[in-house]
Amino acid sequence: MKEQEYKIEKIKSFELADIFDCGQCFRWNKQTDRSYTGVFKGNVMNVQKQGETVIFKGMCNGDIKEIVEDYFELKRNYEEIKEKLSQIDINVKTSIEYGKGIRILNQDLWEMIISYIISANNNIPRIKGIIERLSKAYGKEIVWNGEKYYTFPTVEELKDVTVQDYRKLGAGFRDIRLYETVHMILDKKVDLEQMQNNPNTLEVREQLLTLSGVGPKVADCILLFSTLKRFEVFPIDVWVRRVMNELYIKNEDETKVNKKEIEKLAQEKFGNLAGIAQQYLFYWKREA
DNA sequence: CTGCAGGGGTAAA
DNA sequence: TTTACCCCTGCA
Numbered sequence: 001m002k003e004q005e006y007k008i009e010k011i012k013s014f015e016l017a018d019i020f021d022c023g024q025c026f027r028w029n030k031q032t033d034r035s036y037t038g039v040f041k042g043n044v045m046n047v048q049k050q051g052e053t054v055i056f057k058g059m060c061n062g063d064i065k066e067i068v069e070d071y072f073e074l075k076r077n078y079e080e081i082k083e084k085l086s087q088i089d090i091n092v093k094t095s096i097e098y099g100k101g102i103r104i105l106n107q108d109l110w111e112m113i114i115s116y117i118i119s120a121n122n123n124i125p126r127i128k129g130i131i132e133r134l135s136k137a138y139g140k141e142i143v144w145n146g147e148k149y150y151t152f153p154t155v156e157e158l159k160d161v162t163v164q165d166y167r168k169l170g171a172g173f174r175d176i177r178l179y180e181t182v183h184m185i186l187d188k189k190v191d192l193e194q195m196q197n198n199p200n201t202l203e204v205r206e207q208l209l210t211l212s213g214v215g216p217k218v219a220d221c222i223l224l225f226s227t228l229k230r231f232e233v234f235p236i237d238v239w240v241r242r243v244m245n246e247l248y249i250k251n252e253d254e255t256k257v258n259k260k261e262i263e264k265l266a267q268e269k270f271g272n273l274a275g276i277a278q279q280y281l282f283y284w285k286r287e288a
Numbered sequence: 289c290t291g292c293a294g295g296g297g298t299a300a301a
Numbered sequence: 302t303t304t305a306c307c308c309c310t311g312c313a
Contacts, residue, residue: 119297122296122309123308126295173306213299215297235296239296
């Protein structure tokens with residue numbers, strides 16, 4: 001672990017608020033100077049933007065340039081993606097103008113599984129609180145600039161955690177699901193490494209669905225936001241249902257809109273970029 | 289101030 | 302297809 005800094009000038013498709021507040025991550029917090037600080041993959045990092053320059057500073061367990069390029073997926077050409085999606089229709093185009101700086105982060109698979117189980121029927125401030133307390137209780141401490149930070153606990157670090165312990169952290173009824181999923185992964189009932197190497201998205205999705213607390217929406221979020229990086233999936237929550245109904249389906253009772261219908265529509269319209277389109281639409285509709 | 293609905297779903301009935 | 306579930310917030 002050592003303190004490092006990395007700077008990128010003239011960066012495109014990179015806005016801090018769009019990236020960190022679009023609902024994909026739970027451990028990045030806005031600072032009083034408008035920069036964001038977060039903990040990921042054993043690193044603590046602060047990101048600030050000055051004009052078209054982004055400055056990354058942090059306590060990193062490797063070369064900061066490589067860590068940043070991997071986590072923010074800097075090789076992915078968002079200019080091209082946005083160009084392509086903008087041609088679909090005026091709604092998508094508007095949503096992209098609104099969230100032009102969104103990038104999907106390459107987040108740890110294991111962390112995403114646990115985080116999105118916690119997210120079920122829950123709101124963001126509370127989700128963040130539970131994850132923070134979980135990390136503080138079972139993760140490793142990193143001190144940086146006189147502040148204490150905590151890494152997300154590994155599977156092994158949660159080995160002896162009981163259902164009651166999760167309940168005490170405020171996880172609520174998700175306690176048993178966390179416990180069961182941790183043990184399914186520990187016992188290799190589901191093999192994350194194998195999952196990471198499996199190119200068949202439907203197969204990986206089926207495996208994720210066997211985990212306790214992982215239903216269709218949570219599975220799709222894991223597929224999209226983790227290192228699995230499957231951009232063809234389209235997570236459907238109440239907001240996505242709302243925006244898809246408003247823009248395209250126009251059913252007077254939004255709760256009656258069939259999920260299958262939304263999925264089909266998303267596949268037809270957005271194809272293998274459905275997941276990214278979902279992020280632009282979701283962020284646009286929820287913030288505006 | 290108290291009461292109550294509802295939230296970025298899942299699993300069991 | 303419907304319902305309960307933890308806990309916090311917003312609002313009557």
